Amino acid sequence: MVALTARSENTQSHDRLTMQIVDLGDETIAIRSLDWDRDRFDIEFGLDNGTTYNSFLIQSEKTALIDTSHRKFQQLYLDVLKGLIDFSTLDYLIISHTEPDHSGLVKEVLQLAPQVTVVGAKVAIQFLENMIHQPFQSLIVKNGDRLDLGNGHELEFVSAPNLHWPDTIFTYDPKTRILFTCDAFGMHYCDDHTFDEDPELLEADFKYYYDCLMAPNARSVLSAIKRMEKLDIGTIATGHGPLLQHHLSDWVSCYQKWSQEQAKTDTLVALFYCEDYGFCDQLARAIAHGVQRNGVAVELVDLNTAEPQEVREFVNQATGLVIGMPSQSNQNAHAALSTILAAAHRKQAVGLFESGGREDEPIYPLRNKFQEIGLTEAFPPILVKEPPTHITEQMCDEAGTDIGQWLTRDRTIKQIKAIDNDLERALGRLSSGLYIMTAQKADVTSAMLASWVMQASMNPLGVAIAVAKDRAIESLLHIGDRFVLNVLEEDNYQTLMKHFLKRFSPGADRFANIKTYPASNNCPILADALAYMECKVTTRIECSDHWIIYSSVQTGRVAKLDAFSAVHHRKVGNHY
Numbered sequence: 001m002v003a004l005t006a007r008s009e010n011t012q013s014h015d016r017l018t019m020q021i022v023d024l025g026d027e028t029i030a031i032r033s034l035d036w037d038r039d040r041f042d043i044e045f046g047l048d049n050g051t052t053y054n055s056f057l058i059q060s061e062k063t064a065l066i067d068t069s070h071r072k073f074q075q076l077y078l079d080v081l082k083g084l085i086d087f088s089t090l091d092y093l094i095i096s097h098t099e100p101d102h103s104g105l106v107k108e109v110l111q112l113a114p115q116v117t118v119v120g121a122k123v124a125i126q127f128l129e130n131m132i133h134q135p136f137q138s139l140i141v142k143n144g145d146r147l148d149l150g151n152g153h154e155l156e157f158v159s160a161p162n163l164h165w166p167d168t169i170f171t172y173d174p175k176t177r178i179l180f181t182c183d184a185f186g187m188h189y190c191d192d193h194t195f196d197e198d199p200e201l202l203e204a205d206f207k208y209y210y211d212c213l214m215a216p217n218a219r220s221v222l223s224a225i226k227r228m229e230k231l232d233i234g235t236i237a238t239g240h241g242p243l244l245q246h247h248l249s250d251w252v253s254c255y256q257k258w259s260q261e262q263a264k265t266d267t268l269v270a271l272f273y274c275e276d277y278g279f280c281d282q283l284a285r286a287i288a289h290g291v292q293r294n295g296v297a298v299e300l301v302d303l304n305t306a307e308p309q310e311v312r313e314f315v316n317q318a319t320g321l322v323i324g325m326p327s328q329s330n331q332n333a334h335a336a337l338s339t340i341l342a343a344a345h346r347k348q349a350v351g352l353f354e355s356g357g358r359e360d361e362p363i364y365p366l367r368n369k370f371q372e373i374g375l376t377e378a379f380p381p382i383l384v385k386e387p388p389t390h391i392t393e394q395m396c397d398e399a400g401t402d403i404g405q406w407l408t409r410d411r412t413i414k415q416i417k418a419i420d421n422d423l424e425r426a427l428g429r430l431s432s433g434l435y436i437m438t439a440q441k442a443d444v445t446s447a448m449l450a451s452w453v454m455q456a457s458m459n460p461l462g463v464a465i466a467v468a469k470d471r472a473i474e475s476l477l478h479i480g481d482r483f484v485l486n487v488l489e490e491d492n493y494q495t496l497m498k499h500f501l502k503r504f505s506p507g508a509d510r511f512a513n514i515k516t517y518p519a520s521n522n523c524p525i526l527a528d529a530l531a532y533m534e535c536k537v538t539t540r541i542e543c544s545d546h547w548i549i550y551s552s553v554q555t556g557r558v559a560k561l562d563a564f565s566a567v568h569h570r571k572v573g574n575h576y
Contacts, residue, residue, distance in 0.1 A: 050190030061150025096182030124167035177234030218262035278357025290400025346374030378403035395507030427573025
């Protein structure tokens with residue numbers, strides 16, 4: 001293994017970008033771009049451990065490069081590649097999928113090696129043609145197709161659509177027993193260790209990555225695993241994080257178990273979108289992230305590539321429909337919309353959002369058609385007129401939460417009515433305080449009325465708070481995030497409690513008409529709070545339908561020394 005450390009000249013001084021070259025086996029090399037300081041990856045990911053972008057090179061009788069890297073690594077990556085090969089000898093560039101963090105340097109590779117043949121799924125080749133705007137030689141492959149590089153490296157391609165883009169393929173090399181999977185089985189974890197030697201260090205990031213990217217397509221995960229069963233796999237070479245080798249069966253079993261649990265749920269949202277149009281994919285994934293908080297399954301369906309029968313089956317299975325508006329000129333998508341309208345029924349909930357591609361199909365005529373059928377609108381139409389901000393993404397996340405809550409309302413009502421159990425009545429006698437959590441990250445703010453709060457440590461000072469998984473503020477409470485815990489005052493809490501208990505529409509300002517001032521961590525302090533504490537999240541523990549958020553307390557103040565905290569009394573323990 002050779003590690004190359006250098007700093008890209010066009011990055012900010014706090015960005016550490018390094019390269020790692022690792023010999024994986026016969027004529028096979030991993031080229032890992034290590035992004036140590038990246039702290040966010042779309043709305044889903046607040047990164048604690050950076051990430052990597054993994055590329056691979058097979059040099060046999062013919063030479064193949066599998067994926068490239070993120071554009072921020074342009075000079076570092078190309079310098080490494082020039083040291084490994086003569087670009088005039090590069091025969092194939094295999095594209096696992098066209099997401100920019102893996103295909104960001106395809107155009108530069110083509111400029112250095114214009115003779116290369118780009119290999120990918122049909123959709124991937126179409127996406128690339130629209131991305132790089134220059135002619136290139138291509139080879140379209142489908143499931144089971146093979147490409148012989150010589151000397152036993154007869155690559156076999158495995159179709160894996162929606163993991164997590166519709167154009168995804170896996171590549172299997174029987175010579176080295178390596179399966180190249182790009183996003184699938186990956187994680188955002190940056191480390192000098194190439195492989196998964198210590199699973200305990202990786203488990204949380206592996207699960208977090210699955211929840212955010214793979215769980216919305218659990219059925220597609222199961223289909224891909226089934227196709228993998230006939231392969232003799234010794235290593236899974238992922239596009240992000242460490243390569244999986246030492247605990248391979250455990251990682252695959254986790255994917256299978258989680259996906260089976262996700263797929264068997266009775267409640268499903270079919271989210272129809274156009275992967276390559278406007279900001280549709282970005283907004284769709286934010287909505288899907290919100291839906292999943294309620295234990296509701298999501299299936300992302302690309303209107304560009306889905307067959308009519310597939311669309312009809314998803315609509316028939318779904319209790320909720322979410323649609324991102326396609327381009328007015330997209331005939332395939334419009335045919336799919338007609339199929340959706342024909343199959344939809346009045347017992348379903350629906351939500352619509354614009355894609356921001358500037359040629360979106362008008363949203364209100366479609367909305368009217370669904371209303372005529374009798375579907376319930378789960379959230380107001382989301383209108384996107386400019387590139388999405390963190391606020392836009394949070395609004396989409398909250399819209400997904402709303403439709404998830406609507407679809408699980410019967411389950412919630414049954415839970416509330418089940419009050420005959422003596423244990424539930426006894427548990428309800430645990431008294432608690434009343435607090436308002438307020439948080440801000442980038443431009444996004446949120447708040448939540450909390451009652452399950454306790455001091456959890458003295459050295460360092462720390463508090464633990466139970467936050468239901470379906471709360472919008474949960475996205476702002478990952479490790480390293482900051483918030484303010486406002487303590488409400490006895491006999492002076494009703495106004496604040498009533499305000500923060502009401503239902504807010506997606507993206508609504510939680511602090512409208514509420515007097516606040518900023519804490520030193522930039523989160524809002526409520527002017528009418530009895531006391532406040534500024535907190536930093538250090539640990540998250542998953543507990544069924546809640547997260548336990550343990551946080552260090554960094555500073556605080558009491559407004560009235562002689563006043564008492566508000567106390568909350570319940571009669572039962574099965575709801576707040």
